[in-house]
Amino acid sequence: MQKLFRKITLTMEKPEAARMYFSFLSPQSIQGDITVKIVLLEGLGVDAALVASKVQKLESMGHTFQEFAKNTDPEVQLEEAKDADVIMIANMPLAKKVVEECPNLKFIDVAFTGVDHIPVAEAKARGIAVSNASGYADTGVAELAIGFMIDLLRNVPGQEKSVRQGGTKLPGRLLQGKTVGIVGAGHIGKKTAALCKAFGCRLLAYNRSKVTDPVFDRQVSLEELLKESDIVSLHCPLNDGTRNLINADALKLMKKTAYLINTARGPVVDGEALAKALEDGVIAGAALDVFDIEPPLPTDHVLLKAPNCIVTPHMAFASVESMEARCDIVFDNLFSWLEGKQQNVIC
Numbered sequence: 001m002q003k004l005f006r007k008i009t010l011t012m013e014k015p016e017a018a019r020m021y022f023s024f025l026s027p028q029s030i031q032g033d034i035t036v037k038i039v040l041l042e043g044l045g046v047d048a049a050l051v052a053s054k055v056q057k058l059e060s061m062g063h064t065f066q067e068f069a070k071n072t073d074p075e076v077q078l079e080e081a082k083d084a085d086v087i088m089i090a091n092m093p094l095a096k097k098v099v100e101e102c103p104n105l106k107f108i109d110v111a112f113t114g115v116d117h118i119p120v121a122e123a124k125a126r127g128i129a130v131s132n133a134s135g136y137a138d139t140g141v142a143e144l145a146i147g148f149m150i151d152l153l154r155n156v157p158g159q160e161k162s163v164r165q166g167g168t169k170l171p172g173r174l175l176q177g178k179t180v181g182i183v184g185a186g187h188i189g190k191k192t193a194a195l196c197k198a199f200g201c202r203l204l205a206y207n208r209s210k211v212t213d214p215v216f217d218r219q220v221s222l223e224e225l226l227k228e229s230d231i232v233s234l235h236c237p238l239n240d241g242t243r244n245l246i247n248a249d250a251l252k253l254m255k256k257t258a259y260l261i262n263t264a265r266g267p268v269v270d271g272e273a274l275a276k277a278l279e280d281g282v283i284a285g286a287a288l289d290v291f292d293i294e295p296p297l298p299t300d301h302v303l304l305k306a307p308n309c310i311v312t313p314h315m316a317f318a319s320v321e322s323m324e325a326r327c328d329i330v331f332d333n334l335f336s337w338l339e340g341k342q343q344n345v346i347c
Helices: 002-013 015-023 048-060 074-081 096-101 120-125 138-153 156-164 187-198 222-228 248-253 271-279 320-338
Strands: 037-040 064-067 086-089 107-110 129-131 179-183 202-206 231-234 259-262 285-288 309-311
Touching: 048 064, 048 320, 074 096, 086 320, 096 120, 107 320, 120 129, 129 320, 138 156, 138 187, 138 231, 138 259, 138 285, 138 309, 138 320, 179 187, 179 222, 187 202, 202 222, 222 248, 248 271, 271 285
Parallel strands: 037 064, 037 086, 086 107, 107 129, 179 202, 179 231, 231 259, 259 285, 285 309
Antiparallel strands: none
């Protein structure tokens, strides 16, 4: 109290100093003698020593840090975050109630690229800053998309099954020379396109804004892309405009020999329509890392029964290298925000 009283007395004598000091109390900048409480609501999937080194720096600055195990119960989240100035979270859904009822909350630091699991509108309405960890998994997601393409074209699941049953090789196709349609030409879409180009593919892009990257041969409408592509790879965010973007009508536009790959967000694809399209031979196959719900999936999920469908448990981002990069980015976001320099801004 004495320290605060001395600082207030000083700033009253110097109005400019007063303005600077009390600006530190805003959501944009917390410095000096102000202690910030930071809570991490789920683990970051990295070696504990890496997180400990970041926490040590925070504590040396006078801030406090608490880490909790993942829990999707809104009441538990609210109890854990009730006094927090900053919430750090990965891909676990954050309850809207937490944003609405945590009086001190000023910053949500998301260790993930997508933020559709965060109540961004409520945060923005309350003046709460939100940043993401854009870029940490670009290579990981792009590499998995390429792996899916090769798995589908060379029928790797079928070949593996054949060997186990005493059979022999089955015919496959090359990635070289194929037309690949990239839906969403952001960082990951461009990275995937660059890898496809190295395999000798022709690249089409469908994107809401103009694409200038020379890796793409043409920017086309979604209808053109679906009709011309041998492989359609989804890399768009989930929003009102992309939900069920790939529906029954869209699937009917694709070649019967074409494959669909989704490493973006599950609800971009109508799962029921895709399952039926695979059963009816409307398209040749699909590979999915994301679904309408987060894995583990119920054993009766419609896409688990669909033929020629490769499924993985939302693991495109989950490489050791990506997790370490994510940890670095999310803590860099925090340190920058503490200095009043928000980066990777969502709102």
